[in-house]
Amino acid sequence: MTAMTPIELSQMRRLTVAQGDSLASSDASVIFTTVLGSCVAVCLYDGAAGVGGMNHFLLADPAPIAGEDAHLLNRYGLHSMELLINAMLKRGAARFGLKARIYGGATMREGLGDIGRRNIEFARKFLANEKIPVLGENVGGTSARRIEFRPAAGLSRCKVVSSKPVENIIVKAPPASLGDVELF
Amino acid sequence: MSRRILTVDDSPSMRMLLRAALTEQGFTVFEAEDGVDALEKLESLTPDLVITDINMPRMDGFGLIEALRSGALCAGLPILVLTTEASDEKKARARNAGATGWIVKPFDREKLGAAIRRVLH
Numbered sequence: 001m002t003a004m005t006p007i008e009l010s011q012m013r014r015l016t017v018a019q020g021d022s023l024a025s026s027d028a029s030v031i032f033t034t035v036l037g038s039c040v041a042v043c044l045y046d047g048a049a050g051v052g053g054m055n056h057f058l059l060a061d062p063a064p065i066a067g068e069d070a071h072l073l074n075r076y077g078l079h080s081m082e083l084l085i086n087a088m089l090k091r092g093a094a095r096f097g098l099k100a101r102i103y104g105g106a107t108m109r110e111g112l113g114d115i116g117r118r119n120i121e122f123a124r125k126f127l128a129n130e131k132i133p134v135l136g137e138n139v140g141g142t143s144a145r146r147i148e149f150r151p152a153a154g155l156s157r158c159k160v161v162s163s164k165p166v167e168n169i170i171v172k173a174p175p176a177s178l179g180d181v182e183l184f
Numbered sequence: 185m186s187r188r189i190l191t192v193d194d195s196p197s198m199r200m201l202l203r204a205a206l207t208e209q210g211f212t213v214f215e216a217e218d219g220v221d222a223l224e225k226l227e228s229l230t231p232d233l234v235i236t237d238i239n240m241p242r243m244d245g246f247g248l249i250e251a252l253r254s255g256a257l258c259a260g261l262p263i264l265v266l267t268t269e270a271s272d273e274k275k276a277r278a279r280n281a282g283a284t285g286w287i288v289k290p291f292d293r294e295k296l297g298a299a300i301r302r303v304l305h
Contacts, residue, residue, distance in 0.1 A: 078197055079290040083268055085195070086239045095194060095241055129197045179292030181299040182275070183285040 012150075017041065017056045022080055024053030024087035028152040035161065036104030036145045038116035040077075040123050043101045043147070044084060044132070045154035046093035052151025053093075055084040059119055077122045081130075098132045103147045103158055105139040116140065187304055190214045190229060192222040192236040192248060193266075198289075202235065202266075205293040211300070219243025223251055226258060232304055238267040238274065246281055253282035262303045266291060 017023055017034040024044075025032075032054040034041055045052040057080040089095065105120035120139045127134055138145065138158040149156040189211050191202045196217075203213045214229055216222035218240040234252070238245035245265055252258040262284040267274075275286050284303055287296060 076290070078201060079268070082195060082198065082289065086268055089239055089241075126197050129200065130195060179290065179295040180288045181285060181295050182287075183299065183303065184279045184283060 017054050019056050019058060020080070022053065022055040022083035022087055023151075024051060024084065024091050024093075025151040026051045026091050028150075030151060032147075032149045032151060034147050036147060037106055037108040038104070038119060040102060040104040040116075040119040040139070041147050042081065042084065042123055042127070043103070043149045043156050044088055044093075044098050045100075045151070046088065046097040047099070047154055048097050049092045049094060050152050051088050051091045051093040052149060052154050053084045053088045054147070054149050054151070055080045057081075057119070059115065059122055077119070078126065081126050085130075096131075099154075100127050100132050100134045101156055102127075102134060102137045102139055103145055103156075106141050106143055106145070108142070108144070186210050186212045187233065187300075188212045188214065188229075188231040189300070190216060190222060190225065190231040190234045192216045192219065192234060192240070192245070194218050194237065194240040198237070205291075205296065206300075209293070209297040209300075219245065219248035219251065222248055226252075231261070233262045233264065233300060235264045235266050235300075238265060238269050238278070246277060249278060249281040249283050264299065264303065266296075 012029050012031045014031050014033050015023060017032050019039055023032055034056050039056055039058045041054055041056045043054045057077050059077050102123045105116040107116045143160045146159045146161045147156060189206055191199055191213060193199050194217055199215045206213045214231060216225050220242040236245040236248055249263055252261060252263060264285045264287055265278050265283050266287045266289060268289045270288050278286060285299060
């Protein structure tokens with residue numbers, strides 16, 4: 001693929017993928033960007049459809065569900081991945097055409113336990129379960145990362161950065177609408 | 185005798201999570217990966233309830249509900265939709281197609297179990 005000039009890059013629309021977000025696009029003028037500490041971002045791409053997506057999640061619910069597998073399939077990470085995949089399918093991606101890259105999961109400071117490692121393990125486990133091939137990873141370590149992803153081209157770039165991202169390490173209360181049931 | 189539930193979702197991870205949550209509450213769980221797979225399994229399975237996702241390849245949840253409601257054998261089978269979708273338009277579409285209820289992911293195990301027991305009562 002032809003490298004983009006700085007002018008072209010400067011004309012692109014940068015969309016920040018904040019913690020909890022899942023974005024997808026086939027717009028060639030869009031770049032998704034995020035800064036990760038112990039959080040993980042998964043970039044998905046379907047080359048045939050020219051659709052890409054990125055999420056940004058932190059496993060905020062440490063309560064085991066039932067057994068090790070279910071524990072890893074934490075509902076927040078799972079929800080984030082499902083939102084991402086659904087957003088891509090709505091834009092024309094095919095589930096069986098998806099390929100992935102995993103970023104983040106650093107250990108940012110003492111006392112946070114193994115949150116970063118658990119986030120990485122979750123992403124790997126989820127993608128293996130879903131039979132989505134992982135083309136690459138840049139994970140772990142002790143430094144924050146800035147990720148840029150061009151969804152229409154499936155191109156990503158990862159840089160170690162000195163500034164630390166703002167991370168909500170506090171265990172989140174479940175959203176009020178969690179599991180809302182409406183019987184007809 | 186434990187009640188039998190067919191879960192329909194294209195995500196193996198979500199099916200695994202549902203299986204864990206439902207078996208823990210005493211239900212017997214069967215799985216299908218989309219609407220087409222569910223219809224094939226329902227030729228030999230007789231569940232008490234179906235829980236289906238909406239966004240799936242081959243046949244989505246709306247198609248599955250319509251197919252089940254058009255067949256005499258499954259006309260009265262309770263169908264709960266479990267989805268990330270929250271739009272009123274899609275909810276109305278499911279209701280009009282014959283869904284029994286609508287649950288927004290991520291699900292809460294206790295709320296899900298209570299809804300199932302209420303529907304099956």
